[in-house]
Amino acid sequence: MDKSELLALLQPTFATYGFNGASVARLAAATGLGKASLYHHFPGGKNEIAGVLLRQAVEQLQSKVFVASGKRNSPNERLAGMIDRFSEYCNDGQSYCLVALFAQEQAPVIDQPAIAEQFAAWRTVLAQCYEADGHKPKAANRAAASLVNTLYGALLMARMTDEPKLFLQAAKRCKNQLLN
Amino acid sequence: MDKSELLALLQPTFATYGFNGASVARLAAATGLGKASLYHHFPGGKNEIAGVLLRQAVEQLQSKVFVASGKRNSPNERLAGMIDRFSEYCNDGQSYCLVALFAQEQAPVIDQPAIAEQFAAWRTVLAQCYEADGHKPKAANRAAASLVNTLYGALLMARMTDEPKLFLQAAKRCKNQLLN
DNA sequence: TCGACTATAACGAACGTTCGGTTACCACAG
DNA sequence: CTGTGGTAACCGAACGTTCGTTATAGTCGA
Numbered sequence: 001m002d003k004s005e006l007l008a009l010l011q012p013t014f015a016t017y018g019f020n021g022a023s024v025a026r027l028a029a030a031t032g033l034g035k036a037s038l039y040h041h042f043p044g045g046k047n048e049i050a051g052v053l054l055r056q057a058v059e060q061l062q063s064k065v066f067v068a069s070g071k072r073n074s075p076n077e078r079l080a081g082m083i084d085r086f087s088e089y090c091n092d093g094q095s096y097c098l099v100a101l102f103a104q105e106q107a108p109v110i111d112q113p114a115i116a117e118q119f120a121a122w123r124t125v126l127a128q129c130y131e132a133d134g135h136k137p138k139a140a141n142r143a144a145a146s147l148v149n150t151l152y153g154a155l156l157m158a159r160m161t162d163e164p165k166l167f168l169q170a171a172k173r174c175k176n177q178l179l180n
Numbered sequence: 181m182d183k184s185e186l187l188a189l190l191q192p193t194f195a196t197y198g199f200n201g202a203s204v205a206r207l208a209a210a211t212g213l214g215k216a217s218l219y220h221h222f223p224g225g226k227n228e229i230a231g232v233l234l235r236q237a238v239e240q241l242q243s244k245v246f247v248a249s250g251k252r253n254s255p256n257e258r259l260a261g262m263i264d265r266f267s268e269y270c271n272d273g274q275s276y277c278l279v280a281l282f283a284q285e286q287a288p289v290i291d292q293p294a295i296a297e298q299f300a301a302w303r304t305v306l307a308q309c310y311e312a313d314g315h316k317p318k319a320a321n322r323a324a325a326s327l328v329n330t331l332y333g334a335l336l337m338a339r340m341t342d343e344p345k346l347f348l349q350a351a352k353r354c355k356n357q358l359l360n
Numbered sequence: 361t362c363g364a365c366t367a368t369a370a371c372g373a374a375c376g377t378t379c380g381g382t383t384a385c386c387a388c389a390g
Numbered sequence: 391c392t393g394t395g396g397t398a399a400c401c402g403a404a405c406g407t408t409c410g411t412t413a414t415a416g417t418c419g420a
Contacts, residue, residue, distance in 0.1 A: 001365090018285045020200030024410055036412075037366050045410065096284070103340040104281060105198045116341035142353055149350050150326065153333020160283040161296035170329050173322055181399085204376055214401045216378075221399090225376065366417075374409065383400070390393080 006031055006041055011053055015096050019050055019107035050102065050109045057098040058118060065089050066122040068129055075133035076178045079126065079147070083174050086151055093158040093167025100152060123148055150174055186211055186221055191233055195276050199230055199287035230282065231289045237278040238298060245269050246302040248309055255313035256358045259306065259327070263354050266331055273338040273347025280332060303328055330354060 013030045014022045024046055028035040042048045065085045068078045090097060102110050126144035131137060154170030157163075193210045194202045204226055208215040222228045245265045248258045270277060282290050306324035311317060334350030337343075 016286065018198070018200065020198065021285055023408080025408080033365095034367050035410085036368080039411070040365065100336060100340060101284060104276070104284060104336070105201055106196065112340075112342050116343060119337065119341055142349075145346070145350065146330065146353060149333035149337055149346075150330050151333070152336050153329035153331070156280060156284070156332050156336050157299065157329055160280060160292075161299055162292050163296060166325070166329075169322075170325065173326060203374080205374080213399095215376085216402080217400045219377070362420085364417105364419090366415105368415085369413090371412070372410100375407075376405105377407100378405070379403085381401090383398105385396100385398080387396090388394090390391105 001031070001033070003041060006033075006038075007049075007053060007056065010049055011056075011098070012095075014050060014053055014098060015101065019102050019105050019109070022046075022050075047109055050107065054098055054102055054109055060089060061086075061097075061099070061122070062118075066125045068125055075129045079129045079133075079178050080175050082126070082129075083147075083151070083171050087168070087171050090155055090167065093155060093164035093171075096159050097152070097155060100156070119148065147174060181211070181213070183221060186213075186218075187229075187233060187236065190229055191236075191278070192275075194230060194233055194278060195281065198281050199285050199289070202226075202230075227289055230287065234278055234282055234289055240269060241266075241277075241279070241302070242298075246305045248305055255309045259309045259313075259358055260355050262306070262309075263327075263331070263351055267348070267351050270335055270347070273335060273344035273351075276339050277332070277335060280336070299328065327354060 009031045010027055013027050016022075017026065024035050024038065027046070027049065028038050031038065038049075039045060042052075044051070065082060067082075069081060070078060073081070087093075099115065103112065103115055123141070123144045126147055127137075127140040130140035130143045133140075135143060150170060151174065154167045157170075158165075158167035189211045190207055193207050196202075197206065204215050204218065207226070207229065208218050211218065218229075219225060222232075224231070245262060247262075249261060250258060253261070267273075279295065283292065283295055303321070303324045306327055307317075307320040310320035310323045313320075315323060330350060331354065334347045337350075338345075338347035
């Protein structure tokens with residue numbers, strides 16, 4: 001059992017129960033290993049696991065979601081692509097974002113200023129697309145902030161109510177709105 | 181020290197640390213009482229306290245926020261009022277919503293189907309306003325869902341980054357959008 | 361035989377909870 | 391006014407459990 005397999009088995013437990021709710025016993029059970037065996041792979045214990053998964057989530061958002069890929073495409077297409085990739089990231093609203101989850105619990109693995117910077121950077125990426133699409137700078141910033149808010153709000157809503165479709169519908173609305 | 185005072189002292193601890201993170205020791209410390217004394221007021225222990233606070237939050241959203249008050253006002257003014265009252269509810273983005281927090285941790289005090297119903301009802305209240313404002317039923321439903329998503333998304337964002345202004349700005353944008 | 365891996369069993373600390381008993385307060389009989 | 395009884399409020403100390411962690415030892419392919 002190698003490390004990336006383990007992490008894949010561990011992630012859902014954190015995503016389901018949050019940092020505090022994911023006990024080492026539960027985490028070990030999720031992998032099929034004994035608690036002590038987990039410590040062989042992650043000597044830093046629970047904090048190390050959570051830290052790796054958190055960095056993984058941020059990295060994924062950074063490299064797979066909030067990138068204005070396809071320079072040949074129109075700004076709108078690039079924005080739509082980001083929405084689609086965020087949708088993939090959260091499994092169409094079925095999986096929650098560890099960054100949001102850990103941040104809300106004030107988990108010890110969270111570096112809040114860094115998270116704030118990260119989200120600001122992602123908003124900037126979005127804003128640049130909106131600007132390239134003809135929005136004035138201020139309007140572009142507003143639209144970018146709105147989009148991130150809506151996506152995360154929809155994801156939160158989907159989780160609260162256990163209705164992933166609430167996310168899918170919101171994502172669709174966001175994309176439709178780009179066509180104006 | 182009466183019960184409502186106690187609850188007021190206890191709420192911030194839950195709001196800050198979440199259900200799992202709010203230990204009885206912390207809760208007791210927040211009130212200045214000993215742990216045993218808390219059990220005098222709340223024999224049901226931590227679950228009872230969290231349950232009361234949760235019901236309080238839902239009740240507040242129900243009776244103070246998502247009510248189409250002021251029948252004489254225009255639908256837009258009523259929607260704007262709800263945004264304002266939600267803003268008050270979350271202290272301009274500085275306090276988090278216990279419903280959202282507990283729901284995300286899958287806290288034992290949460291009845292997810294009930295929460296889902298509750299939010300559906302609130303979306304309906306909003307949708308009726310949008311309809312009264314001339315939107316077609318489907319468009320009204322979409323607008324209502326978007327508004328809730330955005331408000332909660334902005335609140336989540338504000339908490340994640342510890343920047344309440346992200347919420348205030350979003351609330352302002354929502355209100356401006358009503359004027360079209 | 362060695363090193364990577366897993367498991368059993370236990371550790372101290374913190375958890376939520378309960379017990380036994382002390383204080384503070386107030387009604388009321390003397 | 392004093393004294394007595396009852397009750398609500400409160401607390402220190404401990405309960406049993408679970409937490410995250412670790413010491414120790416066994417398994418097994420190379």
